[in-house]
Amino acid sequence: MTTKLFYDLFALAVFAVVIVVGVPFLMGFDGFELNTFARYLALGIVSLALALSWGSAGLLNLGQAATFGMGSYAMAMHLKLKASGDALPDFMGWNNVPELPLIWIPFHSLGFTLLAGLLVPAFVGGLIAMFMFRARIAGVFVAIITLAFLVAFQLVVIEQQGITGGQNGLTGLAPLSLLGWSVDTYDVSFYYLVAGCLMAAITVGLYLTHSKFGLILRAIREDADRTRFFGYNVANYQTVIFCISAALAGWAGMLYTLVLEFASPTYMSVSFSLAIVIWCAVGGRDSVIAAAIGAIIVNLLEGRLSDVFVEGWNLMLGVIFVLVVMFIPRGLHGLIGDLWKALNNQSHKQRANEAEPKLQPQPVKSGQEK
Amino acid sequence: MDVILNQIFAGLSMASILLMIALGLAIIYGAMGVINLAHGEFVMLGAYAAWALQTYAGFSIIVALPFVFLAVASVGWIIERVIVQRLYHRPLDTILATWGIGIVLQQLVRLFVGAESRFVKGPEILSGNIEIGGLIMSNYRIFVIVFSLAILAASWALMTRTEFGMKLRAVIQNRQISECYGIEAKHIYSITFAYGAGLAGIAGALITPLFSTIPTMGTGLVVDAFLVVIVGGLGSLLGAATASVLIGEATALFSMLLNDTLGRIAVLAGIIVLIRFRPKGLFPSNTRR
């Protein structure tokens, strides 16, 4: 356990150095390039959020994009109000909405927005979780229910044009001002803001997975019934991790809106939800760091390759995903872990051979019958 | 009154399409517990196969059906052999793998056929409508309804009245013991998967005159078909049939009362609640797994 913690903290330290020093240096501190990379980092957070529910607790949430979307819309609503000043947001006028809908009013406040971006997804995630887990829904049914919820939720958002901007989403946003600092998303400082958020999210994830809470979740993942007989309220544990995961996804969504400067219902699409699952699977769902790295790697590749092979990229992504699921179900993290173990065994054997040469009757091997 | 009758007919028409798509899915899910998210792409392949046969060989949809069935079934057979077979013991991973396969198939079609919408003509004999008072029923839709019932009956007979069906049921109940009696479970699974895929292909071919044929057409359909299967109950053909009528009619009804989008939302919400309270569906199979 302690060695595992040490290994994770070491990985976090290396990752932090790469993200904080390595990447900006490689990009030549170029604001535009770093903005693109900040997008990957924001997606890293939603990927690690999925790793918490899917990896630690075995709950495959195919509706992660919905909670991500809630966060992104919360932020977009605040920035839209800011851009509109005292006037009604433009799209409301086009949709004949006479005055600002009630649910928009509190988003004038940044504090409320930040809280809502975390708590609304957590609350909705918690409701769905309670609904499912009290009835002991598990396995593929969790995947199907969350998927159906996502489809319904996206439909609602598109349907309610007057409030959400419908198909177009929320565009024409003002820049965020945080404690008097007007955030320029093409500035190095913005990259550090997102990087800091990712590090904080990883730290939260590591804390959760290494606490007894994380242990109980792994126990539930393996055998929920057995865990009940030890007195644990399994539904509550599952609900709490679902809430935390949803809140982190909302957080990622808020950052994503900041990076792209708009919010769109495509963030809540089935294919986006699938993309999150792919990143998480490629990186390795057992580790929050690996899941975040998975998102960064896949998106980095997509950014580089999708210009070269426009249609081919999605094909390659599909093939890679199928191969990952088939041959390295634990992702890159699992692959590296296995290689590491194999190397260790090899060196152990060598050391054993060197340490006790007298006990090894050498000629036996050559003398064995074939 | 006429509005209601027409809505009921629209609901039935939708139910028949759902049923055809869901049947293949229900058979695959019931037989091997595989949630095949590539099923929508099988439907799409069927639609494109029908388009290709009509465009390049001049086949009418009805003539093309057997060829479409064979073509999509062989794609399904290959996919089962190469990929799905390795994942039977990991149900959650089959969801992911088949999802990935779906993306691949979709992109392949996009690359080689193109992303634009393709048009397929309905058969001439079935053009026109039957009108009873204010109720207007298109002949083609009536044909699809009848055809879906025929496929339901054929599949039911295959599962219960043939040696293959008996072997399949034996494998579903206990794979090890069946293998001891010389039934090749692997074979049975491959054929079942291929059959389910072939049915999806037929469904795809039949809906070409009603839907636009585009590479992404399967994505929306698979979610609905899945809900039909889950609502109907694990692998129950009768359940799938009842559930498709239920969902088809409910969608038509809510669409009339509210609007299309809200109708769909209401149906999805209803289904979620139903799964919550009856996770084994309306017609759970009463054998222990």
Added chain:
Amino acid sequence: MAQLQVTDLHVDFGGLRAVDGLSFNVNEGEILCLLGPNGAGKSTTLDLICGKTQPTSGSIRFEGTDISQLLEFRRARLGIGRKFQVPSVYKELTVAENLSVARSRSPGIWHALTRFSLSDGRVAAPILERVGLEARASEIAGNLSHGETQWLEIAMLIAQDSRLILMDEPTAGMTIQETARTAEIFRSLSTSHTLIVVEHDMSFVRTVADRIVVMNRGAMLAEGTIEEIETNDDVKTAYLGH
């Protein structure tokens, strides 16, 4: 008053009466052995007490409270622990982690969120020593042999420290020496715990049982000490079929 009072318990499985009018009491600190031919309803009785199965009718009172409608985790919190016939340990967790999960005196989420699993190590060591697994604390439980897995589950129940422990065939697959050691552990457990043990190994039953309940076709056939049971005619008929 008896610690556990089972009164007129019935359970139907789709027409099959697995338990049919069963009543018995268990006193604090005693070891009660449940005997009976296959299909007599012994495991089902344990399932009913720990909450895995809901009774059709009848009551189960534990330390005065009726628990027959409570969810299983509530019963566990009241002080009922269960060892399953097929050893149920977490095969993906290490031995020490298994014990840490089992040690559930505070099963709440807040407690779990503010503790690190390694802090349970001090408690785990003496328990592992008791069952002879002290050298394998950091082994993944899936790598243990069948016998070791049995020991691990017993160790987990010791760590859980329930006042009433239900043991379903604890010595299945154990060697004679291992069985003897299990008997020793059970005797020492019974100073502070109550045990209900389902077991087929008569020599084991002879060593540990304070009292025996023999079941047949879901109901109680006989009750008493080992000598009384061995001379009971009904029991002979049930086992020999005459």
